[in-house]
Amino acid sequence: MQLAHAGSPARKKSKWWQSDILKWLLVGLCSLVTGYLIVLMYAQGEYLFAILTLVLVSAGLYVFANRRAYAWRYVYPGIAGMGLFILFPLICTIAIAFTNYSSTNQLTFERAQSVLMQRQFQTGKTFTFNLYPTDNQHWQLQLTHPDSGQLLISEPFSLKTSETQTLKLGVENSPPVGERATLRVVTQNRQALNLIVAKLPEGGELRMSSLRQFSGTSPLYTLDKDGSTLIDNQTQIQYRPNPETGFYQAINADGSWAQDTLSPGFTVTTGWKNFLRVLNDEGIQKPFVSIFTWTIIFSVLTVIFTVAVGMVLACIVQWEALKGKAVYRVLLILPYAVPSFISILIFKGLFNQSFGEINLMLSALFGIKPAWFTDPFTAKSMILIVNTWLGYPYMMILCMGLLKAIPDDLYEASAMDGASPMQNFFRITFPLLIKPLTPLMIASFAFNFNNFVLIQLLTRGGPDMIGTTTPAGYTDLLVSYTYRIAFEGGGGQDFGLAAAIATLIFLLVGALAILNLKASKMNFD
Known part of the structure; x- marks a missing residue:
């Protein structure tokens, strides 16, 4: 027995050394692989990705290799994920908003010069x-x-x-x-x-x-002695980098800028230019104000309609005298079970101006065929109808649960006073439902503020506005307007302007999130 006890510490010590060596081998292997990837990213000019990877890997190695940081092992994955998927894209978007980054200006100066020299x-x-x-x-x-x-x-x-x-x-x-x-x-x-x-x-x-x-x-081009001026070997025209436009631009004999430029351009910092364009350029200002106003109206009306329909239907299916309540509940919740993109595409077919079932019915009953996709007012009405259909089941489910929490004594006392069902709804049911629903209504407003899928699948922002600098439509929300600027611009995809508008959207939605937190705190207090 004494020999067994004497040998056990040695065996434990041996196992500890084995596990420790294995740990350091894994740490060393991970360091070598990530170090190689960081060098590759840096060599390719992806400096932000290289720095982010270096910071995250260094912090991860310290946390998982150091016994003193043992408690941080459970927190680090969440912090790293938040930094990688939330903070880093946000920082990149804000950084792009202060540049001329676009489809024609997406290279560094050195890379753009190298491409031109290879022609x-x-x-x-x-x-x-x-x-x-x-x-x-x-x-x-x-x-x-x-x-x-x-x-x-x-x-x-x-x-x-x-x-x-x-x-x-x-x-x-x-x-x-x-x-x-x-x-x-x-x-x-x-x-x-x-x-x-x-x-x-x-x-x-x-x-x-x-x-x-x-x-x-x-x-085609020869680099001058100054290391930046390009000389066209066919025409002998000189091109110099213009730090304001981000292009190699021809110069006149007196040294002034000519109209001719070379592509591709390069990325330069423009300061607040993209934000000022939203305020000063009428071709951007007018559609931006119009789309911002419609986005607010769309979000507010969507919340009002979905809450109103959901609350009324919840009261109906909770009515004790109603027979077959379970069947009605299932049928009314079905729109929530169907994927939204399928419902949107079905409605797009139903609202077809020539062959859709809705126009066929309206034509047979009233002799009218609304232009759902070409008239701005009817297009906006169609979007509100479809979004109400998609959103009311969620509000109905919430209201059904909240109705269970209202004491029956309140309705019994109201019946003794001779109150009608409508008086019960507006004096008892509605006040007791609307307060706990307030944070969810604010969250629904923020969600619909960025409801890109509905607009993209149903109308793609159309009908289009005329006379705008950037592509814009009457049913565009700010998020779809930003997408069209970034990826559908006729004169080049303007990622810098799109990032500036996305930054403004972030600030607005962030303010709504703070308002939501305060409203939630007030309700729970």
């Missing part, structure tokens, strides 16, 4: 070319001289590479053995063929200029 223009004769397969999945390039008809053939090379290849050409009397590659093969390997530089026997370089031709090319 070539044709300077020499044009050679037709063919590809012939060789052994080991290699190919030979055959060029035909446009004047003498000589065959110039390269040594075997591989098309499975992403690096530039320089091929020396030699004069041959006959083409390579084998079947010539089809145009489909050339098209599939076009990216690799664009990286090939063919050197002629007498000197000179050729590059691929079309799917069947190689031509002599030269760099």
Whole structure:
């Protein structure tokens, strides 16, 4: 027994060392992998992602490797997730709002300059070319001289590479053995063929200029001594980076800016310009104010309609004299069980102006066919009808639960005083339901403030407004308006302006969240 007790601490110590070594091996492996990923992100110019990954990984290694931070192991995943999926996108959105980031200005200055420097223009004769397969999945390039008809053939090379290849050409009397590659093969390997530089026997370089031709090319732009000015080798026009517009822009003889610009542009900081555009540009200000007003009206009316319908139906299905209450409850809750996007698409078909069942019924009964998708007023009415249908079951379920909490003594006392059912509803039921529903009504308002799915699937914001700088529609909410600016802009996707509007939406919804918290606190107090 004494020997067994004497040996047990050694065994425990050995197991502790084994687990400790395994832990540090895992920590070291994780550090190496994440360190490699951070270096790759930094090398690709993704500085924010690299910094965020470095901070999160460093904090995670400290928390899980340090015994003193043991309690933080349960909190760290939540904090890391909040930082990664909430704070980081929010910070990026706000940062983009202060830039000219768009589909034409999404590169750094260095990257945009590099792209422009890689452009070539044709300077020499044009050679037709063919590809012939060789052994080991290699190919030979055959060029035909446009004047003498000589065959110039390269040594075997591989098309499975992403690096530039320089091929020396030699004069041959006959083409390579084998079947010539089809145009489909050339098209599939076009990216690799664009990286090939063919050197002629007498000197000179050729590059691929079309799917069947190689031509002599030269760099289109040359970098001046100052390291930033580009000179067009064809026209000798000078282009300088304009820090206000984010483009390389031509300059006149007197040094002033000309109209001609080069794409792609680069990202620059514009300060409060995007926010001021919302206030000063009439093409943005008018639709923004109109859409903001409609967003408020839509959210308020949706809450009023859904609460009113849900409350009335909850009172009806809770009525003791009503027979078959269970069946009615199931039927009335069914819209809540069907996915909203399916209901929206069904309603889109029902409201079709030419073939929809709703217009067919209205035409048969009243002789009218409302233009649900082309008239602004009827389009807004349609959206409110559909959203009320989607939202009332939730409010009805809440009201059914709250009705159970109202004491029956209140209704008995009211009946003794001779009160009517309507008086009972407005003096007892409604006051006792509306107070606990207030925080949920505020939350419903905030949700409908950003109800993107309904607008996108039902009307896509239409009918469109005329004479606006940015794409905007009469049924657009701020969130769908922001989406259209970011991804459907006719003059280029303006992510900077969209981010500025998204920041304003965040501030408004944040204020509603604070109001909701205060309302909840007042109700629970």
